[in-house]
Amino acid sequence: MTSDLRKMRKNWKPFLLKLTPARIALLYASAGCLWIAFSDMALTARVHDVYLITLIAMMKGWLYVAVTAIILYLLIRRGEATLRESEKKFRMLADTAAAAIFIYREATFLSVNATSQKMTGYSQEELLRMNFWDVAHPDHRAMMRQRAAARLRGDDVVSRYEFKIVTKLGEERWVDFTSGIIEFEGRRAVLGTAYDVTERKQLENQLRQSQKIEAVGLLAGGVAHDFNNILTAIIGYGHIIKMKLPEHDPLRSYADQILTSAERAANLTSGLLAFSRKQVIQPHPVNIDEIITRVGRLLTRLIGEDIELSMELGCGETAILADPGQIELVLMNLATNAQDAMPDGGQLTITTGRVELGRDFIDTHGFGVAGSYALITATDTGVGMDQKTQDRIFEPFFTTKEVGKGTGLGLAVVYGIIKQHEGFITVYSEPGKGTTYKIYLPITKATIEQKRTLKTADTWDGSETILVAEDDEAVRHLTVKLLTEAGYRVVEASNGEEAVRKYKEQKDAIQLLLLDVIMPRKNGKEAYDEISGIRPDIKTIFMSGHAGDVFERKHINGKRFNIIMKPVSPLSLLHKVREVLDA
Numbered sequence: 001m002t003s004d005l006r007k008m009r010k011n012w013k014p015f016l017l018k019l020t021p022a023r024i025a026l027l028y029a030s031a032g033c034l035w036i037a038f039s040d041m042a043l044t045a046r047v048h049d050v051y052l053i054t055l056i057a058m059m060k061g062w063l064y065v066a067v068t069a070i071i072l073y074l075l076i077r078r079g080e081a082t083l084r085e086s087e088k089k090f091r092m093l094a095d096t097a098a099a100a101i102f103i104y105r106e107a108t109f110l111s112v113n114a115t116s117q118k119m120t121g122y123s124q125e126e127l128l129r130m131n132f133w134d135v136a137h138p139d140h141r142a143m144m145r146q147r148a149a150a151r152l153r154g155d156d157v158v159s160r161y162e163f164k165i166v167t168k169l170g171e172e173r174w175v176d177f178t179s180g181i182i183e184f185e186g187r188r189a190v191l192g193t194a195y196d197v198t199e200r201k202q203l204e205n206q207l208r209q210s211q212k213i214e215a216v217g218l219l220a221g222g223v224a225h226d227f228n229n230i231l232t233a234i235i236g237y238g239h240i241i242k243m244k245l246p247e248h249d250p251l252r253s254y255a256d257q258i259l260t261s262a263e264r265a266a267n268l269t270s271g272l273l274a275f276s277r278k279q280v281i282q283p284h285p286v287n288i289d290e291i292i293t294r295v296g297r298l299l300t301r302l303i304g305e306d307i308e309l310s311m312e313l314g315c316g317e318t319a320i321l322a323d324p325g326q327i328e329l330v331l332m333n334l335a336t337n338a339q340d341a342m343p344d345g346g347q348l349t350i351t352t353g354r355v356e357l358g359r360d361f362i363d364t365h366g367f368g369v370a371g372s373y374a375l376i377t378a379t380d381t382g383v384g385m386d387q388k389t390q391d392r393i394f395e396p397f398f399t400t401k402e403v404g405k406g407t408g409l410g411l412a413v414v415y416g417i418i419k420q421h422e423g424f425i426t427v428y429s430e431p432g433k434g435t436t437y438k439i440y441l442p443i444t445k446a447t448i449e450q451k452r453t454l455k456t457a458d459t460w461d462g463s464e465t466i467l468v469a470e471d472d473e474a475v476r477h478l479t480v481k482l483l484t485e486a487g488y489r490v491v492e493a494s495n496g497e498e499a500v501r502k503y504k505e506q507k508d509a510i511q512l513l514l515l516d517v518i519m520p521r522k523n524g525k526e527a528y529d530e531i532s533g534i535r536p537d538i539k540t541i542f543m544s545g546h547a548g549d550v551f552e553r554k555h556i557n558g559k560r561f562n563i564i565m566k567p568v569s570p571l572s573l574l575h576k577v578r579e580v581l582d583a
């Protein structure tokens with residue numbers, strides 16, 4: 001029994017606390033009925049004068065009305081306060097949300113939060129006078145209209161998609177938009193939320209671009225490498241034919257044609273090798289301002305009189321680890337592009353300076369390592385580029401120039417070189433507003449070496465004995481032929497093992513090793529290691545159509561060893577041989 005009472009009391013309290021409108025009405029009616037019944041009964045039992053009864057009943061009624069009015073007032077006030085409180089909380093939530101939250105009906109905004117205003121740049125009043133489509137990018141309006149119409153028809157449409165908006169200042173931003181149907185002020189309306197995903201979109205785009213370029217680089221590098229061997233043979237035999245033909249033989253001009261075409265092909269190949277970062281670079285600490293000053297002199301002549309070149313150099317003594325020849329090439333390519341972009345003249349400004357790149361730069365650009373960088377900028381006042389062109393400029397063979405005017409390799413080479421120097425390059429451009437390239441190269445703590453003077457031999461023949469090890473038959477025969485023509489005695493080997501064996505057989509005669517790096521059985525480096533075990537001071541030249549990375553993997557450092565890249569012109573091979581023999 002007592003437990004039942006307790007249960008009832010327990011149920012009673014929440015009942016009172018949860019005063020729903022229905023409960024209030026029920027309570028009001030019951031209390032009213034009880035009050036009227038009991039008070040009237042008590043009144044008629046005590047008072048018998050009809051006039052007095054009427055008077056007291058009337059006052060009793062007023063008293064009831066007054067009490068219930070007060071209760072009603074208190075209840076309404078409490079309800080309003082709760083409503084206001086919850087509205088305030090909701091506003092606060094909506095306004096501090098990272099997303100733009102808005103309600104619209106038939107594309108007209110009915111309510112917008114603070115983020116909507118921040119995202120679009122329009123004030124609340126402006127937005128409430130506007131139409132949903134006004135904010136959307138013109139390219140996306142049709143798609144959005146179609147979806148809205150399909151939804152009105154009751155079709156099943158996606159409620160989440162991405163589109164571009166245009167802010168009050170004309171800036172384009174990407175948003176991730178979600179919508180749902182709600183009841184607003186008694187009618188159906190759409191509740192939309194939109195997140196700004198511009199940065200993510202940009203990063204995705206950058207990643208896609210760089211993956212594409214990596215893939216193209218791999219392909220280009222592979223093709224270029226095989227091409228190199230073929231070209232070595234073509235150029236070499238072309239030279240031999242020419243050498244063998246008498247001075248005035250009409251066939252000599254054909255040999256010349258072969259050689260010029262092959263040289264052009266070799267230039268293309270070396271561009272592709274640079275792009276795919278497969279060139280041997282010989283980096284050492286250099287002063288960036290010095291390189292730019294030197295190139296500047298050349299550029300003034302290159303870009304013509306209509307273009308004014310100005311330079312502001314601010315790197316001072318700062319050193320970067322670079323191959324100066326490659327950096328010069330980068331600047332030449334940027335300058336020729338600038339020249340093409342300013343057919344009626346203009347201004348090209350090159351600046352240098354030091355920058356510290358922090359995490360935020362890396363986060364927004366999606367690449368790099370934090371640290372100190374030398375920043376080179378090249379700004380022109382030319383025709384500029386739209387986004388579509390900018391997305392493709394670093395691809396090899398991408399050009400907007402007419403056939404015969406550009407190969408589309410310029411920026412691909414720039415890209416490859418900068419990457420190989422562990423730096424990065426960005427481009428900012430707008431049609432009609434010029435272009436700015438920014439190149440970041442890591443600063444090194446190493447000090448700048450004194451200028452190295454290169455000694456080149458001026459003779460190219462000799463009578464020494466040279467061991468030539470090369471697996472590619474065409475290249476080997478050619479090299480042997482060249483060397484014998486020049487008077488040398490040559491010992492031939494087609495792989496590393498044979499090279500070691502032949503060396504052992506004639507070790508007293510052989511004065512120079514000419515070794516291909518990649519060979520079957522034993523590679524060039526392994527053969528060298530074994531031979532230098534017998535004779536530590538043996539003179540050696542490594543030959544490769546492979547890239548710098550091969551040299552690195554085989555631990556052949558460009559500084560300690562003599563490296564010659566294929567395709568090598570016969571004269572430079574002979575010069576190199578003489579130079580090393582005389583050293």
Ligand SMILES: Nc1ncnc2c1ncn2[C@@H]1O[C@H](COP(=O)(O)OP(=O)(O)OP(=O)(O)O)[C@@H](O)[C@H]1O
Pocket residue numbers: 333337338341380382383384385389393394398399400401405406407408409410411412434435
């Ligand atoms: N400064 C610039 N201003 C305007 N457009 C540029 C600029 N730099 C590059 N471009 C655009 O990028 C494209 C690719 O440039 P890239 O240097 O790779 O090749 P190219 O100049 O066309 O040919 P190549 O350099 O091999 O002679 C150009 O065709 C041009 O449309």
Ligand SMILES: [Mg+2]
Pocket residue numbers: 333336337406409410411
């Ligand atoms: Mg170019």
